[in-house]
Structure formats: C-alpha cells, structure tokens
Amino acid sequence: MRIRLFNIDQIIENCPYGLNKEEKNKLFLQVVNEMTLHHYQNSDHYRNILNLLNYDPTQTHKLSEIPFIPVRLFKEYDLFSIKRSEIFKTMTSSGTGGNRVSKIFLDKTAAKNQIKVLSKIVTNFIGKKRLPMLIIDTPSVLKDRTLFSARGAGILGFSTFGRNHQYALDENMELDIENVQIFCEKYKNDKILLFGFTFVVWKYFHQKLLDLGIRLPLENAILFHGGGWKKLTEESVDNDSYKKALNKSCGLNRVHNYYGMVEQTGSVFIECEEGHLHTSIYSDILIRRADLSLCKVGESGLVQLISLLPKSYPGHNILTEDIGQILGEDDCSCGRKGKYFKINGRVTSAEIRGCSDTIA
Amino acid sequence: MNNQEKYNQAFMENFSIEASKLNAELEYNTIPEWDSVGHMSLIASLEEAFEIMLETDDVIDFSSYNKGKEILKKYKIEM
Numbered sequence: 125m126r127i128r129l130f131n132i133d134q135i136i137e138n139c140p141y142g143l144n145k146e147e148k149n150k151l152f153l154q155v156v157n158e159m160t161l162h163h164y165q166n167s168d169h170y171r172n173i174l175n176l177l178n179y180d181p182t183q184t185h186k187l188s189e190i191p192f193i194p195v196r197l198f199k200e201y202d203l204f205s206i207k208r209s210e211i212f213k214t215m216t217s218s219g220t221g222g223n224r225v226s227k228i229f230l231d232k233t234a235a236k237n238q239i240k241v242l243s244k245i246v247t248n249f250i251g252k253k254r255l256p257m258l259i260i261d262t263p264s265v266l267k268d269r270t271l272f273s274a275r276g277a278g279i280l281g282f283s284t285f286g287r288n289h290q291y292a293l294d295e296n297m298e299l300d301i302e303n304v305q306i307f308c309e310k311y312k313n314d315k316i317l318l319f320g321f322t323f324v325v326w327k328y329f330h331q332k333l334l335d336l337g338i339r340l341p342l343e344n345a346i347l348f349h350g351g352g353w354k355k356l357t358e359e360s361v362d363n364d365s366y367k368k369a370l371n372k373s374c375g376l377n378r379v380h381n382y383y384g385m386v387e388q389t390g391s392v393f394i395e396c397e398e399g400h401l402h403t404s405i406y407s408d409i410l411i412r413r414a415d416l417s418l419c420k421v422g423e424s425g426l427v428q429l430i431s432l433l434p435k436s437y438p439g440h441n442i443l444t445e446d447i448g449q450i451l452g453e454d455d456c457s458c459g460r461k462g463k464y465f466k467i468n469g470r471v472t473s474a475e476i477r478g479c480s481d482t483i484a
Numbered sequence: 485m486n487n488q489e490k491y492n493q494a495f496m497e498n499f500s501i502e503a504s505k506l507n508a509e510l511e512y513n514t515i516p517e518w519d520s521v522g523h524m525s526l527i528a529s530l531e532e533a534f535e536i537m538l539e540t541d542d543v544i545d546f547s548s549y550n551k552g553k554e555i556l557k558k559y560k561i562e563m
Contacts, residue, residue, distance in 0.1 A: 212513070232513065235513075236547075243540055243541070247540055252539045252540050252541065253537070253539065254537065254538070254539070254540055254543070266521060280524075283520075283524050284524070284540060284544060285540055287528070287531070287537065288528075289524070
C-alpha cells in the first residue's frame, strides 16, 4: 500500500530556516524518494527517463543518487503529472534571444502552495505586515493575465507582500519619476518594499536616477531583485558594486538578491544580510563536477536544485545550467540554518548540450 | 452602507458581477475576474472600505466569498 504523498502543509508552520542538517536530510530523504515515485507513476516522459537510467523508484535511494533531470527538458517536452484537464495555469520562462521557453504546468493546489511557501520565506525577511510597495517594472508586463511569464509571476507573487502598489515605470519602460517621488514622499515614514528584476532595476531605475541627478530617499526601503546577472556581468557589475551603487542613488541599505528557477517557483533562495543565498526547509542544493560527481564545500560546479513543491510536474529535482558553490551549512552568521551558497555564472550552451545528452 | 453591503460592493465592483453571484460558491479562481491580479484589487478595496490592513497570511487565505467574511472578523468587522 502507498503512503499518502507528502503535503507541504505538514511543515508550513515551521520556521523556513529552522531545520538543521540532520533533520532536513531525514525529511528530504523520505519526501524526495516519495515524489520521485509519484512522478514516475504519473508522468509518461518522466517514467521513460527513469527506465532508461534503470532506476527503481520503489526502492529508497540516497538523496544524491536520486535522478535529476536537466532543466532544458522543460523546454523540449510538456512534462506534467496530472491530467490535462487539471492544468490550471501554465507558467513560462522569459525566453530571451529566441530560445524556446520552459513550460510549467500547475494545478490549483500547486499554484496555491507556491504562494504559501514564497510567503513563509519572504516574511522571514520583512515580517507579516504588508508594506507600501514600489514595483520597478511596467504594468504592461501583466497586461495579458492568462500569459504567465516568469517576470509577471514574480511581480504578482511579491505583490502579496505589498500594499498601495505603485509601478515605477510607464508602458514604454520610462521612469515615471513624478509618481515615484509622490510615492516616496507619502510613505517617507514607512518601511517600503521594492521589487524588480536585477537588470531592470539597474538600467531603468538606478541609471535613470543618475541621469536625472535625483537621489531618492529610500533609506528605509528593502529591495528584492532577481532574474540573473548575465547582462550585468557584461557591464562588469557584480553584487557588491550593485549594492554600493543603489546605496548611492537612493540610500538603499537593504538589498536582497534572490535566485530561483521557474521550474521551482515558490521555494526561492534569498540572499541574507551576509550576502549569502540560502536554502530553506523547502529546498536543497547540490553541486556537481562535470563528471556529475559531488563537489566539496567551496568547490565550484554545476548547480542541482531540489524542491519539495513540484507535484503537478516532475520538477522537484533538476540540474540547472548555472555554476555555483556551497559556502557552508547551518552556520551562516545571519543565524539561518540550511546550506548557503553563491552562484558564479552559467555554463556555455555547448557544455550543457553534452550534459543533457548524458542524462536524458 | 452597513458592513455586509460594503463587503458585497467590493466584490461587485472589482469583478463586475451581480449580487446574485455572491454566495458560498464564489471562490478564488472560479471566475476569470478573480485571479491573482483581481485578488489584490479586491483586498485593496476591502482595506479602504473598512479602514483595515490585512496581514500577508490573511491575503493568501482569503480564498472565497465566505472565507473572507471569517477573516474580516479577526479585524473586528462583523456582518
């Protein structure tokens, strides 16, 4: 007889950074094995992959030995573990440069769990009170409410933690400085929530403020930004210089980068006060060498991500196209438990192709 | 306007629906207008009408017409 599949509500009241290594390993060993079997039973494509690997999901395997699938498979196949009729929302990655986009299929429970988990993680940083929110993007990202891009999903998800939302950019991606200044004046005594994509904040907000010679009074604000550093690396801007620059142009003292995949929306990794990205009790990270053996702490390699959220599609254990390194576990000076890590960049497309050939 | 009327008005105005649709069957995502975008504007209207500020957890739990009434009780809004 099968045990009932793990439900995220079983741990939703826990502190999202409250499990130590031993407790977390115990939870993940059980749940990730269960989820692998669940997807094996419910997704034809996924079952085919596991069969090709000669993997028996009815046996319990060590966490590091459970198969992961390369993220690009979500671009090439429609992967889901529910009936077509239960698909409630399809999320897509941003898909820049003419690449094919990932498609992620959610049922109602999956959509609800994503926001519940995101909320646990973010409120650990900002508290339960919703804050006046400045969204550094254009409202037209959300124009088509059925088309759910990663960028739109990010804005919608984080909007839950805000109130009196104001968009900082107009429909042409121009800074709406007049309304931004009115907003800042109105909430000058409040903590303000800022949200935007790393590159959009830099190019359309920060640089525009420099051009205009305006310094915004955002000393009390807290910024969350994500979406990747690719374009900023090209301009030689790293995380440190990013923070310093934003402190100069608007007095920002609290800037949190976040890292996450559209395949694992909800269980994001947020940068703590010490500048480290953190796993929560909903997620884990492993780093692998080119031969897919495990890296040691501090050794740079391919990033594998595990999330307890994906039930409607087999995205619980994926190999990304990012390079990163684990910095430590349970002992970050910010006080949060779990692994902490940094992302160093992306692999080139040739390397990825080789990689997914090996696995798929 | 009493509290019940204010509550109903927020739904009708945000989702352009008739009073007859306001019942136990009305849940988040059961009509196209009540999606995540519609949800935030509904919450904003209710907060304005009742001069309250909902906590994040309550915004997420506000999953139906009836559930919303229950949540507003926490903020001393009876109807």
